[in-house]
Amino acid sequence: MTGVPASAAGGSPGAHGAAAGAASRRPGADRVAGAPRASRASDSGGPGGLAGTGEANRSAAGQGGDRPPRGGKIAAAAVNQASxxxxxxxxxxVRLLLVPGFVALMLADGGYDPVWRSLAWAAxxxxxxxxxxxxHLARRYDLVTDFGKIADPIADKAIMGAALICLSGLGDLPWWVTGVILGRELGITLLRFLVIRYGVIPASRGGKLKTLTQGVAVGMYVLALTGWLATLRFWVMAAAVVLTVATGLDYVRQAMVLRRRGIxxxxxxxxxxEA
Known part of the structure; x- marks a missing residue:
């Protein structure tokens, strides 16, 4: 047994060098593969090596698998924006808060002072x-909320109704004009709710033109105008009343068609x- 070569007992120096070279090359290979340091520290094999690899995999899963995707932050930001x-x-x-301020300015000093009327017009x-x-902002940037759906039409009706009632109360505008405009607005709003089970009545171009004409006409009546401007505002209000009635009848027609189609x-x- 004493004659056994050294290469059989403990391995040749060349074999030891090859094993050492392989061991020294493994960390480099791991660095190329992008493996964590925990797996490189236990590359000698056996249970320790398997445990190290498992810990490295769990670490990688914790860093990549549990982390929310990049788009998740963007989606969360979009949800936050729609608050x-x-x-x-x-x-x-702001428009709702302007209603009581407008009424106070409109009726200040008896309601006929040009300065107060000008401030009321600004509001x-x-x-x-x-x-x-x-x-426009709500639709373009996806900021539509349930609060906005309810508060926006209320604010519209509130400021317009307050202006019309103040003008008729001061004798600047006939009550029948106020009744026609407010009756149409409230009636169409109620009609939309009645037929919403069958669909939504879209806003028409005539309705948008009606809103613009009403705003211009009421604004001209809020100002203390005289002469030809007072005559002009009469015709602008007449056009607003015609558009109010015409678009109201068109909405009624659309509601009837929508209901018939839905049924x-x-x-x-x-x-x-059943078949």
């Missing part, structure tokens, strides 16, 4: 401008299910 406290809803709230103009912007579709679906 109640967004720009569109703030503009709507009315700001309310009309915010009405144009809040809906027919439900009947067809019921017949198909």
């Amino acid at each position: 109640v406290w967004n720009v569109a809803n703030l503009l709507t709230m 009315f103009a700001i309310a009309m401008i915010t009405d144009l912007f809040d809906g 027919a579709e439900r009947r067809e679906a019921l017949e198909e299910s």
Whole structure:
């Protein structure tokens, strides 16, 4: 047994060098593969090596698998933007707060002082401008909320109704004009709710033109105008009343068509299910 070569007992120096070289090359290979240091520290094999690899895999899973995707932060930001406290809803709230301020300015000093009427016109103009912007911002930047759906039409009706009632109370505008405009606005709002089970009545170009004409006409009546400007505002208000009635009748027609179509579709679906 004493004659056994050294290479059989403990391995040749070349074999030891090859093993050492292989062991020294493994960390480099791991660095190329991007493996964690925990797996490189236990590359000698056996249970320790398997445990190290498992810990490295769990570490990689914890770093990559449990981490939310990059798009998750963007989606969360979009949800946060659609909260109640967004720009569109703030503009709507400003318009609601302007209503009592407008009434106070309109009726100040008996309601006929040109200076107070000019300030009331400024408040009315700001309310009309915010009405144009809040809906646009809500639709463009996906800021539509349940609060906005309810508060926006209320704010619109509130500022317009307050202006019309103040003007008729002061004798500047006939009561029948106020009745026609407010009756149409409240009636169409109620009609939309009645037929919402069949669909939504979209806003038409005539309706937008009606709103613009009403705003201009009421604004001209809020100002203490005389001469040819007073005559002009009469005709602008007349155009607003005509558009109010015409668009109101058109909405009634659309509601009837929508209801008839919805009933027919439900009947067809019921017949198909029974067949």
